[in-house]
Amino acid sequence: MESVWRRQTGKIESKNRSKENRYWDVIVIGAGLTGLLSAYYLQEQGKQVLVLEADEIASGQTERTTAKITSQHGLKYKNLIEKVGKRKAALYAQANEMAIREYERFISRHNVDCDFKKVPAYLYTLQNKEVLEEELKAALALGIDAFFTAETELPFIVRGAVCFRNQGQFSPLKFVQYLASELTILEHRKVIKVKGHRVITEHKTFEADKIIVATHYPVFNLPGFYFVRQHQERSYVLALSGCKRMEGMYYSIDKNGLSLRQAGEQLLLGGSSHRTGKNKWGGAYDSLRKVAGEYFPEGREEGHWSAQDCMPHDDIPFIGKYSMFTPNLYVATGFQKWGMTTAMIAAMLLRDEVCAIENPYRRLFSPQRIHFRASARNLFTDAEESAKGLAKGFFHKSPVRCSHMGCGLTWNPDEESWDCSCHGSRFAADGKLLDNPAKHCCRNCSK
Secondary structure: OOOHHHHHHOOOOOOOOOOOOOEEEEEEEOOOHHHHHHHHHHHHOOOOEEEEOOOOOOOOHHHOOOOEEOOOOOOOHHHHHHHHOHHHHHHHHHHHHHHHHHHHHHHHHHOOOOOOEEEEEEEEEOOOHHHHHHHHHHHHHOOOOEEEEOOOOOOOOOOEEEEEEEEEEOOHHHHHHHHHHOOOEEOOOOEEEEEOOEEEEOOOEEEEEEEEEOOOOOOOOOOOOHHHOEEEEEEEEEEEEOOOOOOOEEEEOOOOOOEEEEEOOEEEEEEEEEEOOOOOOOOHHHHHHHHHHHHOOOOEEEEEEEEEEEEEOOOOOEEEEOOOOOOOEEEEEOOOOOHHHHHHHHHHHHHHHHOOOOOOOHHHHOOOOOOHHHHHHHHHHHHHHHHHHHHHHHOOOOOOEOOOOOOEEEEEOOOOEEEEOOOOOEEEOOOOEEEOOOOOOOOOOOO
16 A cells, blocks of 8 residues: 555656766666765766666655654664763764654755654653663763653553653655756666676666665675675554644664654554565454554544565664775665665765765774674574575475575465565565566465
């Protein structure tokens, strides 16, 4: 079903979509928020930029987000301090706060009509407030404007909440609509291969000095090896009308907790997260509907949709050189559940990388970093899941295998899709590719 954002804009057009020159300064692969923002900032620097999109503008995760522009990323800062140290944790906090301010500046400067609003963001619990108190201490130590409270707008009593002041929310596709109107974008141009400075699509070959892969999950296995450095998770959203209006954004730290924010006259209620490929019994939407009936009995469901997020092992996104062997190729991935804020960080960082401008956050987000201590637990968990998926595909001879690396697929009854628990590719019932890293349809899918 369409998200509330897509209903606001319909299909988004690019003003310069007819230009098909062969040579460009920069080619961006992927016309989601990250790709378009990156292209825009590079174009501001005088670069000739082309955006190539396999489907349509903002047809991926950008239209499925809940669109919170925030530095509050769950139980993030205490863990970061413990795993990578206070200095790097402070840089992470500063980068995200900078991104919020940059959205505000950009939208004001260009007079973008995208329903941007400064709001507080609350991280709450119904269980263990001591964990939140520790997170608050970490956030304050890193310079974030935050405080503890037990008073919220939620229709249930919380044990406690940490509030970050001066966060933001907006309509992402209205924002994208402005970006697209200023850029050269070619839709339905699926990139098959990047070879040196050449970008090879199904229709034509283009060339560029620099190339950015902004496809949510990188579609080229080598040499970056991102398929062994992160996994993917799905989450679900209901859009409810008729509910009491909320002024803040809310995110629970509890298992099976909820995410909430206002979007115009509708309340977005999110949750039911799971690793992609781990929903064989279904019930994700029904679980949210049960919660909605309990806490928002006056609400009416106006729509529902789902999103997919890349989860890096060390909990820090990958932004920068695709690998040490590809000096002209760049990547942005691993945004976890915070794609709006991280997209802005990525756009500014990639602009500076391409234009040889020093950026204080380059080393923190560098894909060439090594954080073994921070990565170890998730690395071994993902290795185990991948081994199970590969065994299902090859040794158990699953009749339905992923076109990415051959893992066995699992039917997701909530979305009527074949999902891969190894790396997160998804396919429709007829085998059509829905989510990468797979690049091809699943030929043996049927349901």
